[in-house]
Amino acid sequence: MEEQPPIFKSWNTLYWIVLIVHAIFIALFYLITQMYS
Amino acid sequence: MNPLDWIVMLGTLLGIVGYGVWKTRNIKTTKSYLLGDHDLPWWTIGLSVMATQASAITFLSTPGQAYQDGMEFAQFYFGLPVAMVILCIFVLPIYYQLKVYTAYEYLESRFGRPTRTFTALLFLISRGLAAGLTIYAPAIILSTILGWSLNFTILFIGILVIFYTMAGGTKAVSVTQKQQMLIILTGMVIAGVLLVFKLPNDIGFDKAVKIAGKLEKLNVVDFSFDLSNRYTFWSGMLGGVFLFLSYFGTDQSQVSRYLSGKSLKESRLGLIFNGLLKVPMQFMILFVGILVFLFFQYTAPPVHFNQGNLDKIYGTPQEARLQELEDQHLELWQTKKEALYSLSSAIDQSNEPAIQQAKMNVFELMEKEQQVRTEVNDLILQQAPNAKTKDTDYVFITFIINYLPIGLVGLLLAVIFSAAMSSTSSELNALATTSVIDIYRRSFKTEASDRHYLFASKGMTVVWGIIAMLFAVTADLFENLIQAVNIIGSLFYGTILGIFLVAFFFGKKDKKSQGLTTVTLAIVGGTIGLLWSDTYSPWAGLRGSAIGGIVGNYLGTRLFQPVKGKAVFIGAILTEAIILLLFFANQQGIIQIAFLWLNLIGCILVVVISWVIQLFLNNAETELIETEPV
Numbered sequence: 001m002e003e004q005p006p007i008f009k010s011w012n013t014l015y016w017i018v019l020i021v022h023a024i025f026i027a028l029f030y031l032i033t034q035m036y037s
Numbered sequence: 038m039n040p041l042d043w044i045v046m047l048g049t050l051l052g053i054v055g056y057g058v059w060k061t062r063n064i065k066t067t068k069s070y071l072l073g074d075h076d077l078p079w080w081t082i083g084l085s086v087m088a089t090q091a092s093a094i095t096f097l098s099t100p101g102q103a104y105q106d107g108m109e110f111a112q113f114y115f116g117l118p119v120a121m122v123i124l125c126i127f128v129l130p131i132y133y134q135l136k137v138y139t140a141y142e143y144l145e146s147r148f149g150r151p152t153r154t155f156t157a158l159l160f161l162i163s164r165g166l167a168a169g170l171t172i173y174a175p176a177i178i179l180s181t182i183l184g185w186s187l188n189f190t191i192l193f194i195g196i197l198v199i200f201y202t203m204a205g206g207t208k209a210v211s212v213t214q215k216q217q218m219l220i221i222l223t224g225m226v227i228a229g230v231l232l233v234f235k236l237p238n239d240i241g242f243d244k245a246v247k248i249a250g251k252l253e254k255l256n257v258v259d260f261s262f263d264l265s266n267r268y269t270f271w272s273g274m275l276g277g278v279f280l281f282l283s284y285f286g287t288d289q290s291q292v293s294r295y296l297s298g299k300s301l302k303e304s305r306l307g308l309i310f311n312g313l314l315k316v317p318m319q320f321m322i323l324f325v326g327i328l329v330f331l332f333f334q335y336t337a338p339p340v341h342f343n344q345g346n347l348d349k350i351y352g353t354p355q356e357a358r359l360q361e362l363e364d365q366h367l368e369l370w371q372t373k374k375e376a377l378y379s380l381s382s383a384i385d386q387s388n389e390p391a392i393q394q395a396k397m398n399v400f401e402l403m404e405k406e407q408q409v410r411t412e413v414n415d416l417i418l419q420q421a422p423n424a425k426t427k428d429t430d431y432v433f434i435t436f437i438i439n440y441l442p443i444g445l446v447g448l449l450l451a452v453i454f455s456a457a458m459s460s461t462s463s464e465l466n467a468l469a470t471t472s473v474i475d476i477y478r479r480s481f482k483t484e485a486s487d488r489h490y491l492f493a494s495k496g497m498t499v500v501w502g503i504i505a506m507l508f509a510v511t512a513d514l515f516e517n518l519i520q521a522v523n524i525i526g527s528l529f530y531g532t533i534l535g536i537f538l539v540a541f542f543f544g545k546k547d548k549k550s551q552g553l554t555t556v557t558l559a560i561v562g563g564t565i566g567l568l569w570s571d572t573y574s575p576w577a578g579l580r581g582s583a584i585g586g587i588v589g590n591y592l593g594t595r596l597f598q599p600v601k602g603k604a605v606f607i608g609a610i611l612t613e614a615i616i617l618l619l620f621f622a623n624q625q626g627i628i629q630i631a632f633l634w635l636n637l638i639g640c641i642l643v644v645v646i647s648w649v650i651q652l653f654l655n656n657a658e659t660e661l662i663e664t665e666p667v
Contacts, residue, residue, distance in 0.1 A: 003302040011305070015122045018312050022118040025316055026270075029111065029257035036250020 038446065045447030049220060050454050054201045057213035061205025067490040070206035071138055071470045073297035081215055082307025085294045085463075086285070087315065088214035091221065093175040093457035095322065101429035103326025104333075107254035109268045113633070114319045116277025120285060121312030123278075125305045127541060128286045133301045138474045140292045140537070147540040148602035150479065155609060156536050157475035160289060161468060163529040165501065168464040169508025170525075172198070175457040176509060178434050178450075181345050191509045194457060199502035202462040203495050207297055207470075210462045217455035222318075224452035225325060227445060228437070232328035235440065237335045240381065245331045247384050248377060251396055254327050257320075265629040276633030279640050280527065283534035290460075290467035329436050334377055336440070340366040340410060342431035346417045346424055355416050362416070366409045373402040461505070469497035527632045528620055531639020532613045536605060538640060539647050543600040558589025600651045608647030612639055 005014045064070050077085070102110050137143050141160070145153040176190040185193075201209050233242050240248075249255050259269045266272070285291045285308070298304035340363045341347055350359045376398040383391035414426035437449045473494045482489070562585015566577045616639045622628045 003300065005302065005306070011125070014309065015125065018118055018122055018309055021313060022115075022316065025320075026115065026258065029108075029320070032250075032255055033257050036247060036255040037253065 039443045041444050042447030042450070045444055046451045046454070049448070049451035050197070050458070053213050053216045053220075053455065053458075054197060056216065057201045057209040058204050060212045061209040064206055064208065065491075067473075067487050067494060068138075069208070070491055070494055071466075071474070072293070073206075073208045073211065075297060075299060077211055077298050077303065077307075079298070079303045079306035079310060081211055082295050082298045082304060083310030083314070084218040085211045085214040086291060086307060086311045087318070088218045088221070088456075088459035089290055089294055089463040090284075090315075090460070091218075091318075091456055092171045092460035093178075093453045094171065096221070096225070096453050096456050097174055097178065097430050097433060099319070099322045100326030100329055100433040101431070103254070103323040104330045104432045105429045108257040108320070108323050108327065109259060111257050111316070111320050111323055112259065112268045112270055112273035113277060114316050115270065115273035116275070116279070117281045117315050118312035119274070119278050120281035121308045123282060124286050125308055128537075129295070129301060129304055129308070131541070132292070132296060133304070137296070139289050139471050140287050141289070141471065141475045144536065144540055145479075148536075148605050152536060152602055152606045152609065153475060154480065155606060156287075156533055157471050159529045159533055159613070160287075160471055161476075163525055164288065164290060164464055164468055165504055166508060166525050168461060168468065168501065168505035171457060171461045171464060172505055173509035174430075175453050177430075178453060181343070181431075181434075188510055191506050194454070194461075195502055195506040195509070198458050198461045198465065199499055202465045202502070203498040206494065206498075207293055207466050210459075210466050211294070211297060213462065214459045217459040220448070220455050221452050224449050225322060228441070228449060229321065229325045229328060231441065231445070232325065232332055232436075235332055235336075236328075240335065244381055244384065245328075248334075248380060249327050249331055251380060251384065251392060252399060254330060265631060267631045267633070272631055272633045276631075276635075276637050279534060279636040280530055280633060283530035283537075283636060283640070284526065287533045287537050288467070288530075289471050290463045293467050293470060294463065326433065329433055332436065332440075333432075335374060337367055337370050339435065341413050341417070341426075342428035342435050343425075344431075344435075346421070346426065346428070347413075349420045349424065350416055353420055355420060359413065359416055362409050362413050366406060366413075369402055369406050369409065373399060373406070376402055465498050465501050465505070468501040469494050472497045472501070524632045527635040527639075528616060529613070529639075531616060531636040532609055532643055534636070535612060535640040535643025535647075536609050539600050539605050539608075539644055543644075543648065552593070555586055555589040555593050558592070559583075559586035561585050562588070598651060600647045604651040604654060605643070605647040607650055608643050611646050612642040615642060 002011075005011055008014045008017065099110065131143065132140070135143055135146065139157070141153050141157040144156055172191055172195050176187055176194055179185060179194070180187045180190040201213065205212075236242060236245050246255070259266070260271075261269055262271050263269060295304040295307055298307060339347075340359075347359070350356055376395060380392065380395035380399060383395050417424050417426055434453075437446060441449060473490060477493055477497075478485075478490060482493075559582045563578045563582030565585075566579070566581020616635055619628065619630065619635065619638065620632075623630050623632075
């Protein structure tokens with residue numbers, strides 16, 4: 001039986017969170033590029 | 038250097054080494070030495086994975102790269118979190134299930150010994166060379182600062198790393214990396230904060246960042262699709278994903294980090310930790326480079342950052358010309374500083390035409406500065422034709438040595454040494470593990486005592502350490518150190534990843550796809566049969582359906598066969614030859630392709646070529662003699 005992650009209900013949810021956080025980072029970087037150029 | 042800096046630096050380094058040796062003094066078996074005791078929690082794995090990747094090169098070259106080209110290099114890491122998720126889903130469970138020592142051990146169970154050995158050899162070549170560069174980078178700094186010879190410095194660093202890696206194996210690597218990452222992150226944050234405080238009072242952080250933006254240093258994301266452009270969103274997301282899948286999934290220096298975890302859960306969390314922190318960390322390091330750039334807009338920079346190169350001109354007839362160029366450079370800097378103040382007030386007033394005008398002035402002055410710097414480079418080359426004039430790797434260290442307070446210089450030097458030691462120790466440990474497990478114990482000495490293999494592992498750690506030092510002694514500082522390491526990686530990683538992808542995804546007969554092809558072609562055949570008969574006769578439909586089904590079944594069984602040992606072995610060799618050809622064609626200017634794409638191309642080529650070869654080979658012939666992996 002596969003162990004559950006310590007946060008969130010499943011590993012898939014955790015993976016989605018990682019990808020969403022990454023997308024937010026890229027969006028922020030894009031905003032920085034646009035804002036300061 | 039001040040005695041306090043010496044105490045801080047040596048105290049930090051020797052303290053970490055001593056701690057590592059003491060913590061691993063009871064290691065008595067090959068398994069403990071190479072795999073640890075499977076007791077590492079996720080945060081240690083995460084820090085260890087990060088420390089392995091972040092070498093001294095990262096902390097020397099990256100700020101220099103930001104100083105020169107801005108923040109665009111951050112895109113290189115965009116594929117990393119995606120790669121971490123893919124590895125957690127598909128790769129980690131397989132490694133844990135098979136209880137392997139090395140990633141290449143798994144390949145033998147799929148393809149036989151030749152493919153395992155070939156892949157292990159690709160790893161040994163690429164990682165062996167990279168280990169040399171990992172030692173070389175901090176050595177050039179130390180030799181410049183302390184006035185030691187480069188060779189002596191390489192020996193000094195190499196012996197220190199070999200000592201604790203040889204003594205404690207993989208566990209020594211992990212426990213020291215935890216301390217080293219702590220020092221590294223603390224040092225970089227302190228450097229960043231100090232740089233902010235060193236900006237002129239009338240400029241401040243906010244305005245300085247706006248100026249950097251106007252000077253095109255804060256262009257982090259570039260969505261243009263240009264194969265020849267080294268760093269774009271696409272090269273990072275596509276090429277980068279493949280590079281990181283290969284690096285973290287198949288490079289033993291990383292695989293051994295997470296295989297020493299307490300459980301599959303801890304290893305997964307360690308990789309996720311890396312996936313979440315790596316991109317912001319790289320952004321921070323690049324931003325430190327931007328702050329150094331801003332600092333040197335308001336504090337006169339040297340005309341050339343590598344003092345060692347300038348020393349070659351002093352005392353020669355060219356010295357007078359160098360002095361003239363230095364004066365010109367200083368004058369240009371002063372004029373540029375005034376132009377930057379004009380830019381700053383134009384930004385304050387949000388006066389767009391004035392901003393554009395001031396920008397143009399600054400760029401023009403920067404170009405003149407560059408011309409002076411190019412002339413200095415020519416002078417250096419006249420005196421020393423073999424000298425390397427690219428000085429971006431010296432930018433950050435010049436700031437550290439000349440502008441940080443006493444004590445912090447020692448700490449920041451400890452950061453660079455820690456980074457070098459952490460990544461080198463992982464590499465030496467992985468090289469030794471692969472040499473002993475995948476080559477020596479598999480092909481040369483299959484039956485021996487555990488003590489013998491433990492001794493062999495320690496011996497191989499020393500041997501690889503010596504090879505790395507020899508390579509470091511002969512290494513050339515080409516365009517940029519960090520790029521050199523990545524280029525070496527890109528030549529081999531695509532092929533290695535392709536082999537693993539075939540192993541993971543082309544392993545079993547895909548009966549579902551075979552059946553689907555049969556049914557689809559039966560339906561298509563039946564429809565064609567019906568449409569072609571004038572009377573829409575059901576017999577014609579049935580005939581067409583039968584023919585379609587037979588053809589579909591034939592094609593399905595051919596197309597969805599598992600790819601086997603001989604096909605993948607030939608595919609991998611052909612791919613590596615093509616990748617090397619592409620690289621040399623690129624070097625000669627025959628084609629234009631950024632090196633990151635080689636990962637993707639290599640990976641796709643292995644999969645496609647192996648699959649095509651499999652189609653043409655008789656299944657019985659392709660089956661290599663499978664042997665039990667040792």
